Amino acid sequence: xxxxxxxxxxxxxxxxxxxxxxxxxxxxxxxxxxxxxxxxxxxxxxxxxxxxxxxxxxxxxxxxxxxxxxxxxxxxxxxxxxxxxxxxxxxxxxxxxxxxxxxxxxxxxxxxxxxxxxxxxxxxxxxxxxxxxxxxxxxxxxxxxxxxxxxxxxxxxxxxxxxxxxxxxxxxxxxxxxxxxxxxxxxxxxxxxxxxxxxxxxxxxxxxxxxxxxxxxxxxxxxxxxxxxxxxxxxxxxxxxxxxxxxxxxxxxxxxxxxxxxxxxxxxx
Amino acid sequence: xxxxxxxxxxxxxxxxxxxxxxxxxxxxxxxxxxxxxxxxxxxxxxxxxxxxxxxxxxxxxxxxxxxxxxxxxxxxxxxxxxxxxxxxxxxxxxxxxxxxxxxxxxxxxxxxxxxxxxxxxxxxxxxxxxxxxxxxxxxxxxxxxxxxxxxxxxxxxxxxxxxxxxxxxxxxxxxxxxxxxxxxxxxxxxxxxxxxxxxxxxxxxxxxxxxxxxxxxxxxxxxxxxxxxxxxxxxxxxxxxxxxxxxxxxxxxxxxxxxxxxxxxxxxxxxxxxx
Numbered sequence: 001x002x003x004x005x006x007x008x009x010x011x012x013x014x015x016x017x018x019x020x021x022x023x024x025x026x027x028x029x030x031x032x033x034x035x036x037x038x039x040x041x042x043x044x045x046x047x048x049x050x051x052x053x054x055x056x057x058x059x060x061x062x063x064x065x066x067x068x069x070x071x072x073x074x075x076x077x078x079x080x081x082x083x084x085x086x087x088x089x090x091x092x093x094x095x096x097x098x099x100x101x102x103x104x105x106x107x108x109x110x111x112x113x114x115x116x117x118x119x120x121x122x123x124x125x126x127x128x129x130x131x132x133x134x135x136x137x138x139x140x141x142x143x144x145x146x147x148x149x150x151x152x153x154x155x156x157x158x159x160x161x162x163x164x165x166x167x168x169x170x171x172x173x174x175x176x177x178x179x180x181x182x183x184x185x186x187x188x189x190x191x192x193x194x195x196x197x198x199x200x201x202x203x204x205x206x207x208x209x210x211x212x213x214x215x216x217x218x219x220x221x222x223x224x225x226x227x228x229x230x231x232x233x234x235x236x237x238x239x240x241x242x243x244x245x246x247x248x249x250x251x252x253x254x255x256x257x258x259x260x261x262x263x264x265x266x267x268x269x
Numbered sequence: 270x271x272x273x274x275x276x277x278x279x280x281x282x283x284x285x286x287x288x289x290x291x292x293x294x295x296x297x298x299x300x301x302x303x304x305x306x307x308x309x310x311x312x313x314x315x316x317x318x319x320x321x322x323x324x325x326x327x328x329x330x331x332x333x334x335x336x337x338x339x340x341x342x343x344x345x346x347x348x349x350x351x352x353x354x355x356x357x358x359x360x361x362x363x364x365x366x367x368x369x370x371x372x373x374x375x376x377x378x379x380x381x382x383x384x385x386x387x388x389x390x391x392x393x394x395x396x397x398x399x400x401x402x403x404x405x406x407x408x409x410x411x412x413x414x415x416x417x418x419x420x421x422x423x424x425x426x427x428x429x430x431x432x433x434x435x436x437x438x439x440x441x442x443x444x445x446x447x448x449x450x451x452x453x454x455x456x457x458x459x460x461x462x463x464x465x466x467x468x469x470x471x472x473x474x475x476x477x478x479x480x481x482x483x484x485x486x487x488x489x490x491x492x493x494x495x496x497x498x499x500x501x502x503x504x505x506x507x508x509x510x511x512x513x514x515x516x517x518x519x520x521x522x523x524x525x526x527x528x529x530x531x532x533x534x535x536x537x538x539x540x541x542x543x544x
Contacts (some may be wrong), residue, residue, distance in 0.1 A: 061540065065424065065539070066420065066423055066424045066539050066540045067539065068539055087538055088426040088429075091424065091425060091428075092426050094424070098421060100420070101418070101420070101421060102416070102417025102418045102419065102420070104361045104362075104418065107361070115356060115361075116421065118427070119422060119425035119432075120426055120427070121425075121426045121427060163421070
């Protein structure tokens with residue numbers, strides 16, 4: 001089959017970075033979980049690191065447009081998320097895997113991904129092909145017609161990744177995608193990430209530093225809702241040369257950067 | 270160019286070179302030729318004539334082997350097309366809530382029939398419950414608690430008032446006939462409860478866009494029970510609000526609520542920020 005490219009796919013982009021946040025503030029309950037974050041993310045795989053409660057999930061939800069920012073500006077694919085923004089058109093370009101992702105146990109993997117493709121307004125004629133491609137990319141083709149309730153945790157996670165990529169998103173948001181994957185599946189997942197990185201802005205939130213170093217083109221470290229560090233993985237590793245705790249250079253870099261940031265935040269008060 | 274679209278075919282000479290594996294064919298020509306071959310049976314036929322007998326025999330051997338393998342492979346199970354299709358109109362978790370609604374209506378009907386049998390003068394419980402009967406199903410149409418994939422669904426382009434309205438319509442289509450049948454047994458005609466029923470459904474959605482649909486449904490149902498159902502059971506008199514002369518008020522209320530719903534429609538495409 002020859003796929004024709006639409007005008008929209010070949011049009012030059014008119015924005016800097018798929019995701020741009022300035023002074024972004026997002027509320028989670030009463031707490032301001034993202035509090036004055038400046039961030040620009042372009043094509044590539046961005047590893048979002050941070051301790052528990054740093055605001056990773058809240059940030060991901062804001063990027064997925066399910067949480068309305070409480071302040072600052074957020075631009076996705078060049079359109080600011082304010083006032084009467086066309087959320088529908090924007091969401092067609094976004095793939096999202098939430099951290100706690102629920103599913104319908106009686107659906108088969110294929111039905112689940114098909115249902116999500118319908119919700120994402122993938123044109124009806126393209127749905128079967130897109131679903132099959134997504135399932136094959138995550139390596140679930142042999143279980144495609146099994147009910148979701150018969151799958152293991154890692155397989156469910158992969159089904160979740162399949163639904164996230166079924167609409168060929170330009171922004172792909174994966175919140176803790178490697179939880180429950182065994183080491184071999186993690187390697188496959190990294191391979192998939194590298195594959196997607198060519199033309200997609202992928203944001204992967206995780207607290208496994210080694211995943212980030214191995215598969216990401218860019219590291220974003222946040223703490224208490226603010227940006228601590230953004231750079232390539234080797235810079236993170238270099239930051240660990242001057243001490244810090246951890247088993248690998250990247251882990252040492254992570255602790256050093258966090259400690260420095262917290263120290264300067266204390267000092268500023 | 271030797272290969273062109275719209276009706277043009279590959280030349281015999283080009284096919285010959287292609288079959289022979291000529292490295293001199295330019296990549297652009299090669300690409301166009303292969304794309305054309307995929308779509309054109311006549312040129313594929315022409316290619317066959319150029320291929321050496323050795324290649325043909327290999328292809329035939331592969332084909333024979335494949336046929337055996339294919340015959341041995343079990344067929345993929347038939348897809349249940351109706352299942353995903355039906356969820357374009359209903360929430361995937363709706364069925365159990367509808368079953369519970371049916372049960373409540375049946376119990377109310379039993380109560381009414383027993384009352385008529387012993388000749389007491391309680392107002393019809395089916396009539397009293399009819400306005401709030403769809404609320405269980407409506408609550409399940411857009412609920413974080415009953416829908417496991419709520420966060421996934423609410424991040425999709427289709428999420429929003431339109432999807433909620435579709436699901437609500439499916440609930441009404443299922444519940445109203447049940448109420449009508451139960452009502453016909455105990456003489457509670459739809460003329461008395463249909464408009465209040467729609468008003469409550471719309472009010473649940475309008476209020477739900479602010480506080481969440483399940484909470485709105487619970488609040489309205491409790492209010493109705495305390496303000497109308499209990500007093501009329503206590504006084505054994507049918508409530509004034511379900512008399513035919515109250516209908517204009519219900520119509521006005523429905524219209525007002527629909528306006529609120531239209532204004533608040535963006536409330537369904539996001540998560541409430543308080544978790």
